[in-house]
Amino acid sequence: MSLVVKGGRIIDVSGERAGDVAVEDGVIVAIGGDLSGDQVLDAEGCVVAPGLVDLHAHLRQPGQEEAETVESGSRCAVLGGFTAVVAMPNTVPAVDSAAAVREVQELARTALCEVRPAGAITVGRAGERLAPLAEMAELGVRIFTDDGRGVQDSQLMRRAMEYASGLDPSVVLAQHCEDEALCGGGHMHEGAWSSRLGLAGQPVEAEELMVMRDIALARLTGARVHLQHLSTAGSVRLVAEAKAAGLLLSAEATPHHFTLTDKCCASYDPVYKVNPPLRTAADVAAIKTGLGDGTIDAIATDHAPHTQEAKEQPFDLAPPGLLGLETALALALTELRLPLKSVLGLLSWGPAAIAGLGKTQGAVAEGRVANLCVIDPAATWTVDPATSASRSRNTPFAGRTLTGRIRHTVYRGEAVVVDAEPQR
Amino acid sequence: MGSRSMSVDAASRAAQATRVPAATGDGGVADEPVADPVDGSSGPHLHHLLGIDDLGGAAGIEEVMRLTGSFLEVSERRIPKVPALRGKTVASLFYEDSTRTRLSFETAAKRLSADIMSFNVSNSSVRKGESLRDTALTIEAMGVDAIVVRHSSSGAPHRVAGWVEASVVNAGDGWHEHPTQALLDCYTARQRLGSLSGRHVVIVGDVKHSRVARSDMLAFTALGAEVTLVAPPTLLPPSLAGWPARVSHDLDDVLPGADVVYLLRMQRERMSEALIPSLREYTAGYGLTVARSRLMRADAIVMHPGPMNRGVEIAPEVADLPQSTIVDQVRNGVAVRMAVLYLLLGAGLDMVPT
Numbered sequence: 001m002s003l004v005v006k007g008g009r010i011i012d013v014s015g016e017r018a019g020d021v022a023v024e025d026g027v028i029v030a031i032g033g034d035l036s037g038d039q040v041l042d043a044e045g046c047v048v049a050p051g052l053v054d055l056h057a058h059l060r061q062p063g064q065e066e067a068e069t070v071e072s073g074s075r076c077a078v079l080g081g082f083t084a085v086v087a088m089p090n091t092v093p094a095v096d097s098a099a100a101v102r103e104v105q106e107l108a109r110t111a112l113c114e115v116r117p118a119g120a121i122t123v124g125r126a127g128e129r130l131a132p133l134a135e136m137a138e139l140g141v142r143i144f145t146d147d148g149r150g151v152q153d154s155q156l157m158r159r160a161m162e163y164a165s166g167l168d169p170s171v172v173l174a175q176h177c178e179d180e181a182l183c184g185g186g187h188m189h190e191g192a193w194s195s196r197l198g199l200a201g202q203p204v205e206a207e208e209l210m211v212m213r214d215i216a217l218a219r220l221t222g223a224r225v226h227l228q229h230l231s232t233a234g235s236v237r238l239v240a241e242a243k244a245a246g247l248l249l250s251a252e253a254t255p256h257h258f259t260l261t262d263k264c265c266a267s268y269d270p271v272y273k274v275n276p277p278l279r280t281a282a283d284v285a286a287i288k289t290g291l292g293d294g295t296i297d298a299i300a301t302d303h304a305p306h307t308q309e310a311k312e313q314p315f316d317l318a319p320p321g322l323l324g325l326e327t328a329l330a331l332a333l334t335e336l337r338l339p340l341k342s343v344l345g346l347l348s349w350g351p352a353a354i355a356g357l358g359k360t361q362g363a364v365a366e367g368r369v370a371n372l373c374v375i376d377p378a379a380t381w382t383v384d385p386a387t388s389a390s391r392s393r394n395t396p397f398a399g400r401t402l403t404g405r406i407r408h409t410v411y412r413g414e415a416v417v418v419d420a421e422p423q424r
Numbered sequence: 425m426g427s428r429s430m431s432v433d434a435a436s437r438a439a440q441a442t443r444v445p446a447a448t449g450d451g452g453v454a455d456e457p458v459a460d461p462v463d464g465s466s467g468p469h470l471h472h473l474l475g476i477d478d479l480g481g482a483a484g485i486e487e488v489m490r491l492t493g494s495f496l497e498v499s500e501r502r503i504p505k506v507p508a509l510r511g512k513t514v515a516s517l518f519y520e521d522s523t524r525t526r527l528s529f530e531t532a533a534k535r536l537s538a539d540i541m542s543f544n545v546s547n548s549s550v551r552k553g554e555s556l557r558d559t560a561l562t563i564e565a566m567g568v569d570a571i572v573v574r575h576s577s578s579g580a581p582h583r584v585a586g587w588v589e590a591s592v593v594n595a596g597d598g599w600h601e602h603p604t605q606a607l608l609d610c611y612t613a614r615q616r617l618g619s620l621s622g623r624h625v626v627i628v629g630d631v632k633h634s635r636v637a638r639s640d641m642l643a644f645t646a647l648g649a650e651v652t653l654v655a656p657p658t659l660l661p662p663s664l665a666g667w668p669a670r671v672s673h674d675l676d677d678v679l680p681g682a683d684v685v686y687l688l689r690m691q692r693e694r695m696s697e698a699l700i701p702s703l704r705e706y707t708a709g710y711g712l713t714v715a716r717s718r719l720m721r722a723d724a725i726v727m728h729p730g731p732m733n734r735g736v737e738i739a740p741e742v743a744d745l746p747q748s749t750i751v752d753q754v755r756n757g758v759a760v761r762m763a764v765l766y767l768l769l770g771a772g773l774d775m776v777p778t
Binding site: 190191192194195196197198199201203267268269309312313314315316317 | 553555556557558575577578579580582583586597598599600601635638661662663664665666667
C-alpha cells in the first residue's frame with residue numbers, strides 16, 4: 001500500500017518547498033514533482049508539515065475511561081494534526097511503575113497516533129518518595145512529571161534531578177509549577193476578578209516561586225528541566241533569564257493561556273476552570289511574546305477531559321481542565337500572528353526534540369517515518385463540542401470561529417484523517 | 425444579562441394594578457383575583473435576583489424598598505397574609521445550614537400565599553454524587569416557580585439560573601453575594617436614618633470571606649452612601665480594584681464619622697488560616713467594644729447580619745443598645761423577601777384562578 005500527498009507546500013525545520021510526498025510501508029520514500037501512489041491525499045493549497053507533537057495531554061486511561069481513553073484521545077489528537085502525544089501519568093492508578101507504563105504502552109498499540117506515557121517522579125504522585133525512574137526509562141519513558149501537582153519538597157526534587165542525570169541523556173523532568181501552600185486552594189487567578197466573584201485565588205507568585213526554585217535546582221544539579229504550562233509574565237521573564245545564563249531549560253505554554261483571561265470566570269462556568277488558572281491580559285501578552293521570541297519552546301495542549309457531570313458543579317467544586325487537542329493548531333494560527341513555520345516549530349519539531357521523539361517525529365524527509373499533517377491555512381471553521389471526538393465536551397472555545405484547519409493526518413504511513421474526518 | 429434586567433415601571437405598574445398589598449387594608453385575606461398589569465402584557469421584569477446589580481441600580485432598589493414598606497404593613501395585620509402568590513410554589517434549596525434565612529424566606533412566601541417546598545440538602549447529596557444541575561432539574565420537575573438557593577460555593581445560584589426556567593433567588597453564595605440581606609439592611613438603615621444619600625457606612629471585619637459585605641457595599645453605594653471597609657489587610661480581598669469603597673485599618677479613626685457601623689461575623693477558623701493571630705487580638709483592634717462605641721455619634725446605628733459572636737466583633741452591652749438595629753433587621757427581612765418574591769413572581773402574571 002502506497003500513499004502520496006499531492007500538490008502541497010512542504011514546511012519543516014529545513015525550510016519550505018513545493019512537492020508531493022510519497023509514502024511506502026510507513027516511510028517517506030520520495031519527495032518531488034508528480035509522484036503517484038495507491039491512495040492520493042489532495043494537498044492543493046495546503047501546507048504539508050511534520051505531524052504535531054503534544055508534550056502534555058491527559059488521556060485518562062486507566063481509571064477515568066468515562067472522560068477519555070487512549071483511543072478517543074488519540075482520535076482527538078490526529079483530528080488536530082498531532083501524530084504523537086505524551087500522556088500524563090495522573091491516571092488511576094498513577095503511572096509510577098514499569099507495570100503501569102506497560103499498561104499504557106499496550107493501550108497505545110491500537111491508538112491512532114504515537115502515545116508515549118510520561119512517568120511520575122514520585123510514588124503515587126504523592127511527593128514523598130522517588131518513583132522507579134530507571135525502570136520506567138528502560139521501557140522508553142523520557143518525560144517524568146507529577147503533573148497535576150508540583151513536587152513540593154525541594155530536597156526530593158533535587159534528588160530526582162540528580163538521579164535522572166544518570167539516566168539516558170534524553171530523559172527530562174517536567175514540573176507543574178505550583179507552590180501548593182501559597183495557592184491556598186485557589187480556584188482561579190487571584191486578582192480583581194477573584195475578589196469580585198468571591199472565589200479563592202492563586203497568586204501568580206505561587207507559580208513563579210516554583211519556577212524560581214526549579215531554575216535554582218537546575219543550576220545546582222546541572223539537570224535538564226522542562227517547565228510545564230507557563231501562565232504568567234513573571235514566569236516567562238524568569239525562564240528567559242535562566243536560558244540566557246545557559247541552563248538546560250525548556251518550557252511550554254497552552255493555547256488557553258494565550259487566548260483567554262480570568263474575566264471568563266465571571267460566568268462561574270467551570271469550563272473556564274483550569275490549572276494553572278486563566279490569567280490577565282498582560283500575562284496573555286507575555287506568553288505570546290515568549291512564544292514568538294523563543295523563550296517558550298513549545299505549545300502543549302494540557303488536554304484535560306472531564307465529564308459533563310463533573311463540570312455541572314459550582315465553580316469551586318468542579319475539577320480543573322479543558323479540551324485542547326482538536327483546537328490547538330487553529331488557535332495558534334488564529335491568535336499568535338507568527339509565521340506558519342514558527343507555529344509549526346512550537347507544535348512539531350520543538351516539542352519532538354524535548355520529548356526525545358526526534359527520530360520518528362518532526363521532519364518531512366526521505367527515509368523518515370511518515371508522520372505528517374496537511375493544513376489548510378485559509379479554512380475557517382467553528383468549534384462545536386458536539387462533534388468532538390473526545391468522550392468529554394469541556395471546551396471553552398465552543399462557538400469560536402478559527403482560521404486554519406487540519407485536512408489530513410498521516411500516522412506511520414496510514415491516512416488516519418482524510419478531509420477532516422477520522423478514518424477509524 | 426438582558427433577562428436579568430428589569431423594567432421598574434412594569435414592576436410598579438404591576439404592584440399598583442394588583443392592589444397588593446397596600447390597597448387591601450382590611451386585615452383579612454383578599455379573595456378577589458388579582459388583575460394583570462394595566463396593559464395586560466407581561467413585559468420585561470426581574471426574573472432572577474442573583475446579585476444587587478440585577479436590580480439595575482437605585483431605581484430597582486427603591487422599588488424593593490417601596491414594596492417592603494407595604495408588606496411590613498401586611499405583617500402587622502391580625503392575619504398577616506395576602507393572596508398575591510396564590511398558586512405559586514417556592515422551593516428553598518439550602519446546601520448550607522441557615523435556619524434563620526430559610527425561615528425568613530419561607531415565612532415571606534407563606535405570607536404571600538405561595539406553597540413552599542423545602543429541600544435541606546446540606547452537603548449530603550453532593551457527597552452522594554448528584555450534580556447541582558441534576559438536583560436543580562429534579563426540583564424544577566416538581567413544578568416550582570422560584571428556587572431560593574443557598575450554597576457555600578460562590579456562583580452556585582448563577583449556575584442553577586442557567587439550567588432552570590424558574591426564577592432563582594440568591595440566598596447567599598459562598599463569599600460572593602447575599603442580596604436580600606443587603607436590601608433588608610438598607611431598608612433598616614433608612615427606617616432609622618432617613619435618606620442614605622451622603623451617609624457614611626463603615627463595614628468592619630472579615631470582608632474577604634463575606635457575601636454580606638459585597639452586597640451591602642453595592643447596595644449602600646447605589647443609594648448614595650459612602651462605604652469604608654475596616655479590616656486587617658489579611659481579611660480584605662486581594663484586590664479592591666473597582667470597589668466603590670475606601671479602606672481603613674483604624675476603626676477608632678473612622679468611628680466618629682460613621683452613620684452606620686456594620687459589624688461582620690468573625691469566624692473562628694480564620695485563626696487556623698493564619699489570617700489573624702487570635703480572636704482576642706481581633707477584638708482589641710476591630711471589635712466594637714463599649715469604650716469604642718463611645719467614639720460613635722449618638723445618632724449612629726449599629727448593624728449586624730447575625731448570628732452574633734458577642735464578645736468578639738461586638739460587646740454584649742453594645743449589641744443591646746438602642747442604637748443597635750439587629751432585631752429590626754430580622755423583622756424587616758421577612759418583608760424584604762416578600763417584596764423580592766413578589767417582584768419576581770407577581771409582576772406581569774396571570775393570577776386569575778378558574
